[in-house]
Amino acid sequence: MKEEYNDVKERPTKLCAQKTFNIFAGYTVKEMKLFVLQLALALFFLYPTQTTSAEDAAPPGFWEPKQRQSRPDLSALARLRFLTTVDFFPFNYLDAENRLSGLHVDLAREICAELEIMERCQVQALPWDELDTALENRQGEAIIAGMAITAENRERYLFSRPYLRFPARLVTRRGEKLTEPLHTAIAGKRVGVLGASAHEMLLRDLFPEAQSVVYSRTGWLFDDLKSGRIDAVFGDGVKLSFWLAGQNSENCCTFAGGPYLAPEYLGQGLAIAVPRDMPQLAQAIDFALHSINASGRFTDIYLRYFPVGFY
Numbered sequence: 097m098k099e100e101y102n103d104v105k106e107r108p109t110k111l112c113a114q115k116t117f118n119i120f121a122g123y124t125v126k127e128m129k130l131f132v133l134q135l136a137l138a139l140f141f142l143y144p145t146q147t148t149s150a151e152d153a154a155p156p157g158f159w160e161p162k163q164r165q166s167r168p169d170l171s172a173l174a175r176l177r178f179l180t181t182v183d184f185f186p187f188n189y190l191d192a193e194n195r196l197s198g199l200h201v202d203l204a205r206e207i208c209a210e211l212e213i214m215e216r217c218q219v220q221a222l223p224w225d226e227l228d229t230a231l232e233n234r235q236g237e238a239i240i241a242g243m244a245i246t247a248e249n250r251e252r253y254l255f256s257r258p259y260l261r262f263p264a265r266l267v268t269r270r271g272e273k274l275t276e277p278l279h280t281a282i283a284g285k286r287v288g289v290l291g292a293s294a295h296e297m298l299l300r301d302l303f304p305e306a307q308s309v310v311y312s313r314t315g316w317l318f319d320d321l322k323s324g325r326i327d328a329v330f331g332d333g334v335k336l337s338f339w340l341a342g343q344n345s346e347n348c349c350t351f352a353g354g355p356y357l358a359p360e361y362l363g364q365g366l367a368i369a370v371p372r373d374m375p376q377l378a379q380a381i382d383f384a385l386h387s388i389n390a391s392g393r394f395t396d397i398y399l400r401y402f403p404v405g406f407y
Contacts, residue, residue: 179236210384245364253369261365263355265333285327333406
């Protein structure tokens with residue numbers, strides 16, 4: 097399996113509200129590489145005995161349990177090149193040794209292995225704004241880079257079934273967990289949330305009895321949670337999982353309750369885009385994703401990059 101990256105510049109990434117679901121918007125590639133090392137050290141020193149069962153941490157499946165699919169014939173496909181970027185940590189990025197890495201890279205390998213086309217499988221990284229043109233010019237056959245599933249994009253591409261969705265989560269201080277039912281326990285509590293965000297709208301609609309405390313900076317939000325000025329934080333489960341695993345949280349806090357999957361607020365999740373004239377490839381990718389999910393291999397990949405699972 098060939099991996100390439102071409103003309104990749106260190107540049108600020110796009111905001112998550114735009115074309116990608118980038119959870120590290122504003123970081124450069126150098127900063128993301130440094131974060132990878134810091135996160136690894138934090139996990140090693142702060143959580144040496146913490147264990148999480150795969151069953152408890154596994155992302156929910158988005159497939160019907162009894163759904164059966166036949167393996168599409170890809171004998172006529174000369175190549176399957178996945179196009180991605182390097183600015184979407186931890187999904188696709190350059191690691192400390194400048195190698196193309198991430199959940200998407202590992203998932204692409206698994207898809208090719210499941211379809212038994214490893215010898216025809218490639219992954220190539222390009223700047224984000226070149227992905228559309230590259231796919232149109234047949235420089236690749238699929239985009240696996242966090243492209244949003246919007247009505248506009250559906251007119252240009254076929255999408256696989258989503259393989260991961262980003263939930264909203266509540267975080268509280270350890271020892272002060274909110275008890276079930278949460279909609280009752282959270283009434284009157286001061287819950288911090290980033291202002292002008294989808295999570296603010298979701299918080300107000302889900303928990304109208306909570307006292308929403310709006311912040312403009314994530315750092316202030318987390319500082320006030322640790323100090324007790326607010327009772328909980330409501331936000332993106334991915335960002336919260338990294339904060340909980342990192343040194344800045346000082347092991348103060350934990351998730352409360354379960355994940356909130358709300359596509360109408362938070363988007364449809366992550367999927368793979370292919371040209372509209374390649375429906376057989378889209379079906380083949382769906383077949384592979386279903387098999388990878390059913391076998392537990394997707395959970396293994398997920399926990400590799402999210403040791404503190406956000407579900």
